[in-house]
């Protein structure tokens with residue numbers, strides 16, 4: 001069962017740093033593994049994007065959710081089926097920022113033996129919350145990597161903790177990330193048809209994110225960490241001067257190890273949708289195939305007979321039987 005294999009993976013991802021921290025392997029946990037993971041992430045990400053970017057895409061793939069621009073008297077849908085660069089930018093923005101195509105998600109049920117389709121927004125809502133809160137947390141983390149702290153990180157932290165629940169303040173994004181990741185995981189486990197198509201590579205990133213968020217919350221609210229030591233460690237990575245300060249806890253090493261595992265996992269599988277969405281031909285190409293002729297550059301040369309040539313050849317016969325012609 002993929003879920004048990006994934007759980008085993010996560011148990012190892014928690015136990016290994018705990019064991020290594022108690023054995024005193026701080027250099028391995030704090031420097032070697034995170035730096036190697038970052039290198040794999042950057043190299044793997046760039047590699048996959050370059051491979052996609054080099055794939056030829058000779059044709060447009062219009063998606064049928066809106067009318068394509070054609071004749072002047074037929075109203076076109078500029079956002080769903082854009083025919084120019086600005087429309088493509090708008091469609092891409094709506095897709096990336098608001099997950100627009102997922103918003104159209106439907107569910108199918110059997111009603112009196114017949115399939116019926118209904119709206120469902122849960123996946124869109126929790127999927128969006130998951131990504132938005134993840135982004136907010138990453139931006140807030142910039143305070144650990146910058147001195148003086150970038151103003152954006154402080155402003156975001158102030159907004160995120162505006163309800164001032166507890167000391168230190170509980171961030172809303174942390175709650176949202178936990179809730180959304182738990183929903184996305186439970187959905188895969190509880191709904192039989194989703195469980196049927198779920199693999200370990202679907203469960204593992206979600207479990208890793210839950211571990212990262214859980215250990216982060218532990219560090220912030222219970223097993224407090226020396227943030228000055230963390231900043232010293234992080235500036236060592238950035239300046240290529242590895243430093244191992246005192247005061248790093250076992251929970252911090254679990255946090256860092258799970259982040260490293262996620263970084264290595266990223267370019268290997270479906271998490272690459274982050275880079276892939278920008279290279280997806282159904283999203284990034286203007287749908288102008290009714291106005292422009294796109295010719296596949298590696299087609300063998302073919303003698304074509306265009307409509308103009310056809311009309312030129314048969315104009316008299318067409319007129320004789322009353323067919324409309326372009327040129328009189």
Ligand code: HEM
Pocket residue numbers: 134137138140141144171174177212213214215216217219220221225227230234255256259262
């Ligand atoms: C995928 C990347 C990461 C995610 C999703 C993540 C997530 C979290 C979350 C949810 C928290 C709880 C408190 C908060 O939101 O600030 C947290 C705290 C923390 N994280 Fe991360 N983290 C990531 C990467 C890192 C890295 C690379 C470091 C090492 C510099 C780090 C160090 C910390 C520390 C020190 C805390 C405690 C902050 C405090 O006490 O206020 N995190 N993390």
